[in-house]
Amino acid sequence: MEAVLVLNADLGPLHRVSVRHAVRMLLRQVAEIHEAEPDRIIGVYPMPRVVRLVRYIVTKWRYSKGPGWSRSGVVHRDGRRCAYCSAAGTTVDHILPRSRGGRNTWSNTVAACYGCNQRKGNRTPAEAGMVLRFEPTVPTWAALTPAARR
Ligand SMILES: [Zn+2]
Secondary structure, eight states: OOOEEEEOTTSOEEEEEOHHHHHHHHHTTSEEEEEEEEEEEETTEEEEEEEEESSOOOOHHHHHHOOOOOHHHHHHHTTTBOTTTOSBOOEEEESSOGGGTOOSOGGGEEEEOHHHHHHHTTSOHHHHTOOOSSOOOOOOTGGGSHHHHO
């Protein structure tokens, strides 16, 4: 078992890499030795057991999972515009209404103006004869950062 554990800069474990890979990370100075084998040397380094990244990286699973759902996130994602009529959208509409099993998910919710939300009521857009201007999707983390909210 020569695998080396890689820690994020905040000491959160990320994954395991080969010793060779770990040494390359040390050479490139993207990682530092966090824990080494007591009496073993590899090249100029103590044999690493655990290395720690110099800079914090945002892990991939965060991207693939996407940000958690929130009402304000939905309104922000949709540019504060109603998904049906593009008027100012301040409420959140459930495409499949909650009373009929619709969930709080990015793909089931859109920003809507008060009028459209009332008009749609307990119906799907098709039943209400209303057309979504776009297909709602999971926003990126970047799109929900405080800077992007301005
Ligand atoms: Zn509207």
